[in-house]
Amino acid sequence: IVVFPVVHMYRVFVYGTLKKGQPNCRMLDAAKGRAEFLAHARTVERYPLVIATKYNIPFLLNVPGMGQRVHGEIYSVDQQMLHFLDRFEGCPKMYQRTAVQLEVQDGDGEGENTLKPGSIVETFVYSTTTYQPEWLQNPTYESYDANGDHGLEYVSREDRSPK
Numbered sequence: 001i002v003v004f005p006v007v008h009m010y011r012v013f014v015y016g017t018l019k020k021g022q023p024n025c026r027m028l029d030a031a032k033g034r035a036e037f038l039a040h041a042r043t044v045e046r047y048p049l050v051i052a053t054k055y056n057i058p059f060l061l062n063v064p065g066m067g068q069r070v071h072g073e074i075y076s077v078d079q080q081m082l083h084f085l086d087r088f089e090g091c092p093k094m095y096q097r098t099a100v101q102l103e104v105q106d107g108d109g110e111g112e113n114t115l116k117p118g119s120i121v122e123t124f125v126y127s128t129t130t131y132q133p134e135w136l137q138n139p140t141y142e143s144y145d146a147n148g149d150h151g152l153e154y155v156s157r158e159d160r161s162p163k
């Protein structure tokens with residue numbers, strides 16, 4: 001008898017620099033764990049997605065009911081990738097991993113990972129409650145693009161000066 005270990009997978013919603021085509025999308029590579037794109041989605045509730053700090057980092061402020069319905073991508077990730085993302089996102093200091101309700105827009109998943117457009121799913125998201133109060137005055141976005149018309153250049157971690 002051959003026994004295969006059961007790998008538990010987690011769903012994570014990314015809305016900023018981890019999305020496809022964004023500066024940190026390479027973080028979702030196989031060396032850091034398993035990550036499979038499942039679908040594009042948007043939050044059921046409105047949240048303020050702002051760009052803040054001198055590094056122009058996108059932050060999803062955990063203030064339901066304010067801002068816009070935020071667009072992003074759902075991934076299925078294994079425990080190793082989830083731990084990597086926790087470290088990458090500075091969890092729990094900078095961001096906190098919390099649950100969020102999403103409306104699926106389209107999907108690539110197969111079998112048990114198929115997400116039907118229009119369905120509501122719950123995933124993890126890295127949002128923050130540890131923001132500066134003035135960030136609530138920043139413009140909000142429904143979708144983040146590092147090269148968007150906001151004109152705020154994202155500064156990658158490699159380009160930030162040490163503190």
